[in-house]
Amino acid sequence: MKEVLLLKCGEIVLKGLNRKKFEDRLLGNIKRRLKHIGDCTVTMRQSVIYVEIPEGVDGDAVMDAVLKIFGIALICRAAVCEKTLESMQATAESYLADRIADAKSFKVETKRGDKRFPMTSVQVSQHLGGELAEKYKHMKPDMHHPELTIHFEIRDQYAFVHPGPVQGAGGMPVGTNGRAALLLSGGIDSPVAGYMMTKRGLELIGIHFFSYPYTSDRAKEKVFELGRKLTAYCGRMPILVVPFTKIQEEIRDKCHEELFTLIMRRFMMRIAEKLAIQYECGGLITGESLGQVASQTMPAMAVTNAVCETLPVFRPVIGMDKEEIVQIARKIDTFETSILPYEDCCTVFTPKHPNTKPKMPKILEAESHLDVEALVDEAVQNTERVIV
Incomplete structure (x- = not known):
């Protein structure tokens, strides 16, 4: 029996003259995500996207992939049949046999996209509902709280049952709102932040700061695995690995301990902005949540933000508590990887008593002992690009 996924678009249906641009991007994203699964045909008619699942292709794998593609509001996994009452009934009985066997109550709903069909939606539902009730005595019609709802969609070429x-x-x-650079640590928050901004149509480039030998190759591989898990939602994503050891050692040797994290974060933002511009990104994304740690107070974030001269900084989890972030991390399957016990560079040389209310003059005075520009340029020049 031939199967197809009927994909109903989300908010892009509200777009005006630019709507086709959004639809074309969505079709391209679907085709790319399904390419490794099988030779599925993807077309769009009457504002519905059809994904035809060929014989021998794993329909569950196709469904799982499509569930993670942004831009799709609803998905119907359906059987295809001819536009006759007899064919629709026979297909429902075959395709939904297990559900029909288990259900004690049911109803029929019909959508008639093809207005040339000689019966109205209500007439089709009444006829097919009556036939099914007559044949399957254990199922009682229930229009309000049925255990099973059998859907028939009559469209331009075929009918569909689901x-x-x-x-x-x-x-x-993804890709309809440009590209942004995600500061990707090995923690819980930054993958969630990347997921949330991808949902708003951004392509991602990851930026990871690596401090060998203070952080191990296992810590770097952990970040690559987080990137791989994010690609289920964002598609292709390079990760830029920035050598950060020299900068951290310079800060440790020449700055007050209480300012270490703040100055380190300022270096990260400077480097990330340079790399983001180099890779034609329109913004930076961080996983900061207000008040979660010392470097995420309002004064601290103002200090780190001050070095970003060109690009906006998006903080999508800024108002979320840890449990809310963890729930999303579990949903997108990054949580178990994030909690693996491999330290990232943010935990190296962490001060015992960090400054939570920094003053800019004190920060600038501390940075005057460092060759900031040279350190940033050296880190940017030695950055490694990895495709996950």
């Missing part, structure tokens, strides 16, 4: 839609990923198609 048990109802499931929620898609929503959001905007």
Whole structure:
């Protein structure tokens, strides 16, 4: 029996003259994500995207991939049949046999996209509902709280039978709102931040700061694994690995301990902005949550933000508590990787008593002992690009 996924678009249906640009990007994203699974045909008609699943292709794998593609509001996994009452009934009985066997109550819902079909939606539902009730005595019609709803969609070429839609990923198609650089640590928060901004249509480039030998290759591989998990949602993503050891040692040797984390964060933002501009990004993304740690108080974030001269900084988890962030991390399957016990550079040389209310003159005076520009340029020049 031929199967197809009917994908109903999300908020892109509200776009005006630019709508086709969003639709084309979404179609391209779907084709790329499904390419490694099988030769699925992806087309769009009457504002619905059809993903035809060929014989021999794993339909569950196709469904799982499509569930993670932003821009899709609803997904119906359906069987295809001819536009006759007999064919629709026979297909429902075959395709939904297990559900029909288990259900004690049911109803039929019909959508008639092809207005040339000689019966109205209500008439089709009444006829097919009556036939099914007559044949399957254990199922009672229930229009309000049925255990099973059998959906028939009569469209331009074929009819489709399915048990109802499931929620898609929503959001905007990746790439429709440009590209941004994600400061990707090995923690819980930054992958969630990347996921949330990808949902708004951003392509991602990861930037990871690596401090060998204070952080191990296992810590770097952990970050690559987080990147791989994010690609299920964002598609292709390079990660830029920045050598950060020399900068941290310079800060340790020449600055007050209480300012170490803040000055380190300022270096990160300077380097990230330079790399982001180099890779044609329109913004930076961090996983900062207000008040979660000492470097994420309002005064501390103002100090780190001050070095970003060109690009905006997006902080999508800024108002979330840790449990809310953890829930999303579990949903996107990054949590278990994030809690692996391999330290990242943010935990190296952490001060015992960090300054939570820094003053800019004191920060600038501390940085005057460092050759900031030379250190930033050297780190940018020695950055390694890795595709995950």
